[in-house]
Amino acid sequence: MSDPSKASVPADSVAGRSEFALIEAITRRLPQGPEVVIAPGDDAAVVLVDRTPTVVTTDVLVAGVHFRTDWSGPDDIGHRAAAASLADLVAMGADPVALVVAVVAPRDTDSAWVLRLADGLRDEAAVVGASIVGGDLSSGDQLTVAVTAVGELGGRPPVLRSGARVGDQVAVAGRLGWAEAGLAVLTKGFRSPRALVDAYRRPEVPYEAGLSASTSGAHAMCDVSDGLLADLAHVASSSAVTIDVESAALEIAEPIASVAAAYGSDPLAWILGGGHDHAFIATFDADLPLPSGFDRIGVVAEPLPTPDGDRDASPEVTVDGQPWAGSSGHSHFG
Amino acid sequence: MSDPSKASVPADSVAGRSEFALIEAITRRLPQGPEVVIAPGDDAAVVLVDRTPTVVTTDVLVAGVHFRTDWSGPDDIGHRAAAASLADLVAMGADPVALVVAVVAPRDTDSAWVLRLADGLRDEAAVVGASIVGGDLSSGDQLTVAVTAVGELGGRPPVLRSGARVGDQVAVAGRLGWAEAGLAVLTKGFRSPRALVDAYRRPEVPYEAGLSASTSGAHAMCDVSDGLLADLAHVASSSAVTIDVESAALEIAEPIASVAAAYGSDPLAWILGGGHDHAFIATFDADLPLPSGFDRIGVVAEPLPTPDGDRDASPEVTVDGQPWAGSSGHSHFG
Numbered sequence: 178m179s180d181p182s183k184a185s186v187p188a189d190s191v192a193g194r195s196e197f198a199l200i201e202a203i204t205r206r207l208p209q210g211p212e213v214v215i216a217p218g219d220d221a222a223v224v225l226v227d228r229t230p231t232v233v234t235t236d237v238l239v240a241g242v243h244f245r246t247d248w249s250g251p252d253d254i255g256h257r258a259a260a261a262s263l264a265d266l267v268a269m270g271a272d273p274v275a276l277v278v279a280v281v282a283p284r285d286t287d288s289a290w291v292l293r294l295a296d297g298l299r300d301e302a303a304v305v306g307a308s309i310v311g312g313d314l315s316s317g318d319q320l321t322v323a324v325t326a327v328g329e330l331g332g333r334p335p336v337l338r339s340g341a342r343v344g345d346q347v348a349v350a351g352r353l354g355w356a357e358a359g360l361a362v363l364t365k366g367f368r369s370p371r372a373l374v375d376a377y378r379r380p381e382v383p384y385e386a387g388l389s390a391s392t393s394g395a396h397a398m399c400d401v402s403d404g405l406l407a408d409l410a411h412v413a414s415s416s417a418v419t420i421d422v423e424s425a426a427l428e429i430a431e432p433i434a435s436v437a438a439a440y441g442s443d444p445l446a447w448i449l450g451g452g453h454d455h456a457f458i459a460t461f462d463a464d465l466p467l468p469s470g471f472d473r474i475g476v477v478a479e480p481l482p483t484p485d486g487d488r489d490a491s492p493e494v495t496v497d498g499q500p501w502a503g504s505s506g507h508s509h510f511g
Numbered sequence: 512m513s514d515p516s517k518a519s520v521p522a523d524s525v526a527g528r529s530e531f532a533l534i535e536a537i538t539r540r541l542p543q544g545p546e547v548v549i550a551p552g553d554d555a556a557v558v559l560v561d562r563t564p565t566v567v568t569t570d571v572l573v574a575g576v577h578f579r580t581d582w583s584g585p586d587d588i589g590h591r592a593a594a595a596s597l598a599d600l601v602a603m604g605a606d607p608v609a610l611v612v613a614v615v616a617p618r619d620t621d622s623a624w625v626l627r628l629a630d631g632l633r634d635e636a637a638v639v640g641a642s643i644v645g646g647d648l649s650s651g652d653q654l655t656v657a658v659t660a661v662g663e664l665g666g667r668p669p670v671l672r673s674g675a676r677v678g679d680q681v682a683v684a685g686r687l688g689w690a691e692a693g694l695a696v697l698t699k700g701f702r703s704p705r706a707l708v709d710a711y712r713r714p715e716v717p718y719e720a721g722l723s724a725s726t727s728g729a730h731a732m733c734d735v736s737d738g739l740l741a742d743l744a745h746v747a748s749s750s751a752v753t754i755d756v757e758s759a760a761l762e763i764a765e766p767i768a769s770v771a772a773a774y775g776s777d778p779l780a781w782i783l784g785g786g787h788d789h790a791f792i793a794t795f796d797a798d799l800p801l802p803s804g805f806d807r808i809g810v811v812a813e814p815l816p817t818p819d820g821d822r823d824a825s826p827e828v829t830v831d832g833q834p835w836a837g838s839s840g841h842s843h844f845g
Contacts, residue, residue: 191620196648199622203629203646210642212608222644224609227663229563233644235659237613239651274546275558279571279613279657286525288533295537308544310556310567312537313657314530317573323613323647323657325569329561 215335218415220268220400221328223335232271232328232335236261240320248363251290253378254322255297257453260382261402262326263305264455267384268400270336270391271328273307278324281317294322305384333391336459340397341416341477345460348471350386352376353405354444357451358433361440370432380455386470387457393468395459404450406494406501409458409475413493421495422449422475446503449496549669552749554602554734555662557669566605566662566669570595574654582697585624587712588656589631591787594716595736596660597639598789601718602734604670604725605662607641612658615651628656639718667725670793674731675750675811679794682805684720686710687739688778691785692767695774704766714789720804721791727802729793738784740828740835743792743809747827755829756783756809780837783830 191199200217209216214230215223221234238244238258249257259276266273278298282291291314299309307326341347359377368374382400390398397416401408405422413420429437429444437444460477461467481492492500525533534551543550548564549557555568572578572592583591593610600607612632616625625648633643641660675681693711702708716734724732731750735742739756747754763771763778771778794811795801815826826834 189622191616191618191622191625191648191650199625200646200648202622202626203648206626206629207633207643208637209644210640213642213644217643217645222609222611224642224644224661226560226565226608226661227563227665229561229565231560231563231565231661233609233611233659233661235611235613235645235647235657237615237647237649237655237657239615239649241652242650274560275556275567277556277567277569277659279569279659281571281573281653281655282525284525288523288525288536291525291533292536292540295540299541303542306544308547308558309541309551310543310547310558311551311569312534313569313571314525314534314537315571315573316525316576317655318575318653319615319651321571321615321651321655321657323569323571323655325567325611325613325659327558327560327565327567327661331561 215337219338220265221271223269230330232266232269232330233325234262234265235323235325236265237321237323246320249378251293252297255294256301256379258322258324259298259301260380260455262324263301263307263384264382264400264402266326266328267387268398268457270333270388270398271330272388273302273305273326273328275308275310275327276302276324277311278309278322279313281315281319281321283318283320284316298324336391336395336398337415338397338399338412339415341412341418341460342396343418343477343479344463345396345477346463346473347420347458347460347475347477348467348473349456349458350390350470351383351456352381352454353401353427353456354433354447354451355430356380356453357447358436361442361447362436365440370436372432373436376454380453382455383457383470386468389468390457390459390471394465395461398457398459401454401456401458402452404452405458406449410493412458412460417480419478419481419493419495420475421478421498424497426472426474443503449501449503549671553672554599555605557603564664566600566603566664567659568596568599569657569659570599571655571657580654583712585627586631589628590635590713592656592658593632593635594714594789596658597635597641597718598716598734598736600660600662601721602732602791604667604732605664606722607636607639607660607662609642609644609661610636610658611645612643612656613647615649615653615655617652617654618650632658670725670729670732671749672731672733672746673749675746675752675794676730677752677811677813678797679730679811680797680807681743681754681792681794681809681811682801682807683790683792684724684804685717685790686715686788687735687761687790688767688782688785689764690714690787691781692770695776695781696770699774704770706766707770710788714787716789717791717804720802723802724791724793724805728799729795732791732793735788735790735792736786738786739792740783744827746792746794751814753812753815753827753829754809755812755832758831760806760808777837783835783837
């Protein structure tokens with residue numbers, strides 16, 4: 178989501194670097210012990226707890242950056258905060274078990290608001306049978322909700338971003354662009370189409386499809402939180418492949434089409450660049466029937482050589498065989 | 512720690528209620544699934560991940576509430592933030608395995624500052640052999656660090672607050688009052704005695720003693736984060752007992768004694784009411800030799816009947832047989 182407070186900052190500040198570059202710099206300084214099965218860099222980490230693989234991930238949402246309290250109710254914010262972490266677990270093929278939540282709220286926040294936030298967290302967790310088992314609460318200037326989710330693999334290997342194989346079909350479960358279009362609607366001061374605004378306020382995460390992908394032979398999986406192209410690029414880069422998206426396979430739903438027409442926007446920019454819907458992208462053997470909920474949107478190919486043979490400079494994701502020239506994701510820290 | 516920005520707020524706001532009351536109200540709304548072994552209310556929760564008990568806890572530190580960047584360096588803040596969650600795990604008798612960390616930082620925060628924060632988190636985790644396996648980073652107005660820790664029990668039952676038995680001896684491992692005295696020093700604009708200021712900046716948590724308590728027959732355990740009397744009251748209340756502290760057993764260390772004399776303060780108020788040192792309090796059979804690092808400070812007794820027989824109104828913790836009239840803990844949300 179774009180940050181309306183974007184301003185000039187020193188180049189060596191957290192805003193001067195990209196979020197990803199700073200996270201990479203941090204990660205390089207963190208040694209990983211023998212109990213770490215999957216280190217930072219995927220949707221979630223996997224660690225051995227008494228020899229049992231345990232999946233853990235954390236996400237933080239900040240008022241004015243990830244949500245606005247005049248656009249979303251406390252229950253919506255709770256749903257969204259829980260969904261962000263739960264989708265990360267499911268994208269690893271893990272069944273969510275429990276959440277813990279740290280909340281920072283201004284001192285004059287109404288208690289009822291906080292209780293409704295908890296209700297939203299609880300109800301989103303209930304969709305996947307997870308419980309909220311702990312939390313912390315502090316005063317602070319800015320509403321902040323940090324959710325950590327813990328999940329189990331049931332003996333299955335985790336589904337990583339790095340498993341995509343040349344020739345795989347690429348498939349998606351869930352919505353693309355709905356939340357981003359809803360954000361565009363709210364940003365213009367409107368409240369309708371309601372379906373898009375609701376999609377922004379409270380994502381409908383296809384948890385069941387994500388879990389079925391992990392038991393149906395998915396080679397790689399990722400949830401779409403940064404935007405389809407950005408998250409496909411994570412898969413392509415981790416797997417050392419190229420991914421080509423077939424734009425004809427991307428459905429442009431009616432409300433997105435009509436809002437894009439009204440605003441003079443390219444609906445594909447929302448679909449390819451919008452995050453927050455928490456769809457799942459996964460790759461499967463080319464001849465495998467896709468699990469329920471997944472639709473084919475592209476194919477995994479060899480890395481493209483550039484004219485001078487420098488693979489590092491080649492695009493990792495193409496649309497209909499060409500680099501995409503439009504919006505390709507966003508940064509919360511941008 | 513006292514909040515210098517305390518001001519008049521509506522009674523039904525997060526600041527109008529006590530932190531504990533609001534957390535209790537939230538907890539009542541959260542159903543706990545069959546995988547939850549120990550529900551919210553102790554230092555940490557225990558959940559079954561593929562049938563393996565897994566201990567999880569989260570703590571959040573906020574600039575201006577829990578730390579000040581002009582009083583503590585980024586590495587200090589990292590150490591303190593990790594220690595808060597690690598101590599909670601160890602107080603359950605759990606061996607820490609992994610941390611995930613959510614950081615919110617203003618857009619103009621220097622990257623080097625964030626890297627040093629990560630170093631502090633990493634180095635504190637290394638003390639107990641835990642790895643930082645994931646995180647999230649967002650822009651925001653106020654530096655905020657939320658740490659979730661995951662630990663293992665090695666087949667042992669968790670050590671709960673509710674296990675204290677009448678006749679038990681009460682023992683403490685680690686420092687009491689040092690961090691609170693250091694905070695008093697900093698609040699007055701001084702930087703010495705250095706030992707106290709350092710204790711506030713970076714706690715020295717007796718992790719090894721805490722873990723040995725869990726393998727040496729501790730009936731109940733808790734870490735001191737709200738203050739000795741407040742945390743003993745949690746143990747007493749959960750265990751339906753009274754705890755009497757023998758003040759003669761509380762060592763008043765030299766720097767605390769001299770600063771208290773200089774400021775005209777009661778050193779016992781810091782020792783009984785100060786949090787942030789993350790000492791461990793535990794109860795053991797009366798005739799058991801205490802594990803290394805623990806010193807006896809009191810005894811577990813029957814609940815005291817009040818004159819009209821109303822046990823609910825009786826004090827849960829006494830000092831030398833009397834209710835303590837001085838400071839007895841603090842609230843981050845107060």
